[in-house]
Amino acid sequence: MTNKGWRAALIISAGLGLSVNASAGFKVVALGVNGGVEEGNLTSYLIRSDDQSRYLGLDAGSVLPGIGKALEKGSFPEVTSENSAPLTPKGAVFRNLISAYFISHGHLDHLAGLIIASPQDSKKPIYGSAETIDTLRQYYFNWKVWPNFSDSGSGQRLGTYRLNAPRLGQRFSLGLSGLDGVIYPLSHGGIGSSMLLVSRNNDTFAYFGDTGADRLEKSRHLDAAWRALGEEIKQKRLKGLIIETSFTNQTPENQLFGHLTPALLLEELTHLEGYAGGKGSLKGLKVVISHIKPSLTAGADPRADIRQQLEQGNDLGVNFLFMQQGDSLEF
Template sequence: MLMRQLLLLLVLCVSWSARAQSASPAFSVVPLGVKGGLAEGNLSAYLVAAAGSPDYICLDAGSLRPGVEKAVASHAFAASVDEVLRQRIKGYCLSHPHLDHVAGLLLNAPDDAAKPIYGLASCLATVQQDYFNWRAWPNFGNGGPPPALHKYELRTLVPGQETALENTPLSVRAFPLSHGPGMQSTAFLVRSGASYLLYLGDTGADEIEKAHCLHDLWLALVPLVQARQLKAVFIEASYPNAQPPTQLFGHLTPALLLRELGVLAGLAGPAVVRGLPVVITHLKPSPGNEALIKAQLTADNTLGLRLIFPEQGRMINF
């Protein structure tokens, strides 16, 4: 019986993978930063474009220029670093205002082109009040203390409501996440035509956060997963399983991540999540952490997910 179940799992995974590979890609993703700390030049930032489009939206912006430099060196772009930063990036979606998710945007603002910044109201309020205030940094926003330089227009996303991303063929829906006491984070559901990509900013598990944010998100995803319209999920695993719950600070471990995706599998059906590409983000690069997190995810992946560990500057197509 066990052998028959394993064989069925293998057949389903191969079938899902074959269908995914035979279909044309819907998204191109260039990771500009993949770490969850310590590595100042490699912090959370992911460029996303509709396949074949040169126009990208940046999901978080912890590190920009170092990631673009690596992407140009690896031939992900046939353009200069400055051209990518100023012209190819059409805007930013910020999941939350922690520095490891916004530092690249702040540091490159003086040389950036005018473009929108999208986010939930609480995130944009912090960016405007605590960064663009002429004390922490010049006011590159469109509000706050004068003079407002109006380089960035801060555009508030309404949870669950689809918003077109200017100068791209993409649109986005935002879903609130819980990232520890007093900090709201965001999941961005990006659409290109009939295809979707989900990027989660930092988040804790519902059971630890005493919340239902992830459960509500999974419910919204069920029809997309069942219709094979969800092409990839980007989700964090910051600490190994041994990290005490009191020291997670609104983050996930491999066990918590797989438990949460198990909830999605239970809602949508286990068969339809097998082979689903899951990109692991925000690994804390403390000594030994990364290898252990990868090993724990791989060993306990009974859901049959296609686990992907992104590399800075290396394009991924979905």
């Protein structure tokens, strides 16, 4: 980040009136919530601790359109035209308030916004599994698909992004966000995806990239993630999680391509309940439903159908939340 960028970030931060809190909680802003089709509203979230001013990007399918919508909705009250100068408010959020990115896997609907906006971005790190970072290096930042804005790989390295692949299961610092993270592997229709467990002080939050159910993926990855989150719930640290539910229950299992339905998510959350202490242990847990696939069929409303199907089967007491692009929530 340039000196001007640092000054702008400090000015914006000062407007927050932040103070260190032993249990601060998190703020999440949705920059994109859909799982494909609509290129302006693809999976992308921002998260920060309530005692920090800068955000971590959780995937980056749509970035600048989502920032614009979030500004319209008042999700960045600390950002004004005055304290953003010489940037626009959208530019100030993009360049100064997003301090790093976590990319869950290499599919285009989770990183297109980052790629397209990279010529205007400030220097920052990108974190992901070794498979994801290798995909970015080989197939995106390679001067064939896009100029190499990273610090490794082929051709001239422009160095905007520092690519990092921390060891799975090992805690690490997430840039200048003040957050720590642990990456857990997921299985997504034959490719690797990942979950990030974010932590700050004594609070945690889980972000899941695309994932299929263990039963269909013939995997134990979700089981390992549930074991970890079960312990977080027992210790009263887990503030919430974001997980996909891409298709309705009417979708045949052989056409899910590594995604979840309401029935499969509820099935998986039952396993989490077992690890969290048994019946009733998930009551009130905030679960944001992400990556719903829009339909181009007249009269179809997958979001409404998925919401109804989750609520009908919800004997866990989970609080299912459906964010729209630009929304912000406190956890």
